[in-house]
Amino acid sequence: MIHKLVKDPGLPVPNPTKSYWQTPGNERLLNIQSLHLHEKRDVVILGSGITGCSVSHWLLKGSDSLTISLMDAREICSGATGRNGGRINAPAIQNYAKYRQIFGHHTAVAIVKFELAHFDALRSVVDEIGPALVHTSEIRQVSAIATAFSQQKVEELRQMLVDFEQALPEYKGVWRIADEEEIVQKYNIKNAKGAVIGKAGAVWPYRMVTGIFEALLEQYQDRYALEANTPALGIYRNSTSEYAYSVVTARGIIQTKHVVHCTEGHTAHLLPMLRGILVPRRGQMTVQNPGSAFPQRGDCSWNFYLDNMDYATQNPSTGELFLGGGDVVGYGPALGNPSDAEEAVSALSHLGGLLPAAFGHETWGTELPGKPRVKASWTGILCNSLDKVPLVGMLPQEALDRPAGSRDSGEWISAGYGGYGMVNAFLCGKAVAMMMLGKDDSYWLPNEYRLTTTRLHSLYHKLGQVVASEERHLKALL
Template sequence: MSHRLLQDPGLPVANPTTSYWQTPPNQDVLDIQSPSLPEKRDVVVVGSGITGLSVSWWLTQLSDAVSICVLDARQICSGATGRNGGRINCTAVQDYAKYRKIFGDKSAVQIVRFELAHFNAIYEFAKQAGADILERSEVRSVGAVSAVFSQEKLLELRRMLEDFELAFPDLKGEWKIVERTEAVEVYKIANAHGALVGKAGAAWPYRMVTSVFANLQSKFADRFSLETNTPAIAIDRQGTGDYPYNVVTPRGIIKAKHVVHCTEGHAAHLLPRLRGILVPRRGQITVQNPASGFPKRSNSSWSFLIDDVLDYATQSPTTGHIVIGGGETNGKAEVLGIPSDAEEDILALSHLGGILPAAFGVSQWGHEVESKTRIAASWTGILCNSLDKVPMVGMLTQKLLDRPAGNLESAEWISSGYGGYGMVNAFLCGKNLAHMITSADMDGNESLPEAYYITPERIGMLQSLLKKVLNSRREHARALL
């Protein structure tokens, strides 16, 4: 595994599993290409998920003249954003406890407030993009029920909530602990010992991303282009001219002023010094048909923590399908370093196929509908874990590059390492990047947490930590998880 955690993640594979979210595909942008590549662009964005969309959108909002080209090795939004669980869910109470241990109280508060800002930011963005896009994207507020199946875990949640409310007095009462009786009678999770209940969001991310990209292509045709099936295979910087970067693709070279890496688990392919620091991780998702006794609960989302296995689910308001992912019964370390979404995780798939009736209980779940299989679709996606457990956002400096580094006038930038929580990180990370590139000011809870910035101190710490764990598979995986 140690070798796997350090390997080149390569380009996204050409034959990925089929994601439910991408069916049917958005024909407006599916295999979109210009007749020929633009000769030069102010900004080349590599990757067309929610980060790439956010960077592109906010650049067009901040500048009337900036020219942009978005490259993707496959189709638009064919990576992690188009393969996730459909939740915009900040696990605020648990995240505060986690980040407080790592970074201290101040940074933990910043991170949680940043994550919490995402639902409103995404909702308002989709609304601004158009009422039709908001409706198709199914961006909506839902209840969040984090069920646990032991008294020990329930007690742990209770302690976390007490600490959380001391740190966030303005949010007191937004989350609550429910005991076993209420978990069963109100939330219908028959086998839970209790739960943490709060609010979250859900969406159909692929529809939102592809629809807005199509709008950008139409509105800014003279200075915006989408290039699918056009991987960036090399980048070099030549001199200090207006467009010093050569972004090499199989279709030709684009000269650029700025290059933005929005490729999550594949970022280290073009940035070899980040191998072992930003590491891909494969995740498993399924879509399941509810049984006969299960009512439509599209205003809810769930997570189930059994021992240390976490599963997470939402229900579509239109189809009634339950989207559920997780199932890492062998531990997350077993899927670390896997950059391919062409294969499924059979152990995770087996677990996910049985967790819903096990968690809700036969009394709440009911009997299987004879004409339907339980699992209607399944696929995998590639996440990205960072060695210090938070995203890496900002300008890439010389210590992270094999080629000359840039400056504020012309540089390489990155936002990556969301650890499976891209929907409560990526959109505003992209917005912050766009503001950095244009030297515009950001303020409020949408400002980047200090821990996310690329600083000399952080780079030094990451490189020292990598050197320390380099020869230990177990320690390297532990640092990433």
């Protein structure tokens, strides 16, 4: 197992499972490529998910002259963002408890506020593009229902809420505990013992991100290009050149001043010094047809706390349920797995039976003729960091096996969201862009996210300690 955690994650596989979010694909962006690869660019961004989209947006908006090419090994937004749960959900009270235990009160507060800022940040950009994207992306605020199936879990959540409101009194009343009677009668989860009710966001992630890319191409077509199916095969630095980096592809070489790594679970392929520090993890998703009696709850997002956490949203138009999770305790074979070409059979089996079991057969009803419960299923690759928070900023020499650059011409990273990219990636991408532009006003970025030499030394020390013990490395990554 330990070898799997420190091995090269490679490039994204060429034959991934088919994500329902990406059906149909965005016709304008499918296999989009320049007629000839640009020979020189100010910036090359690797990865076309929400992070690469964010870095593009903020760099183009913040500069009148930067030329940018964004490259992806596969189709645009075909990776983690185009395969996720469709939720913009920061489990605030749970994450405050988690990060307070790891980093202390002040950092926990900073991280929670940062995550909670993401729905408004994303909604603002979508609104700016226009009502058509608001409609097609289905971006919306929803009620977040974190459901517990044991009284012990209810009491844990109750104490977390008390601690959370003491730490962040400005959010008092936003989240509350629903008892068993309310969760059964009002929310129809017949087998639950209670829940935390709060707020979250939901979206069709592929449509939102590809819609933003379309808007960027339209506005900045003279200095912005998307290069689908163009994997970066190598990166080399020649510090004597103005365009110090050579990014090698099968279509040619781009010389550039900056390289930005936005490839999440595959980041350590081109950054081998980060293997074991950034570790891929495969997640399972499904789309399910609701039973005959199931109500339309497109205004809800659910977490189900069983052995691990499962999560769901309902499409407000079709009623289809998007359900993910199903991880075995400790993630088992999912951790260290960089391939989304296969399904996780045990997770898929669990997810296929979860909804009737959680809601109860009275709420679920019967299966509808001609509509199988599991309509579609696929996997996607997440990324866990060894110290449990993203790596954001310029890559120092300690992170590289090639000469490091500088703020004028360097390599940058934003990766390691631990499955919570929708409440981290967009503003992490903005922070990287601001740093690159020399406008580092990202005071809102939690300090623990910043990639510093001191942090890297700590990560390498931790990696050296735990790599000899498979169990300790696993616990450090969970």
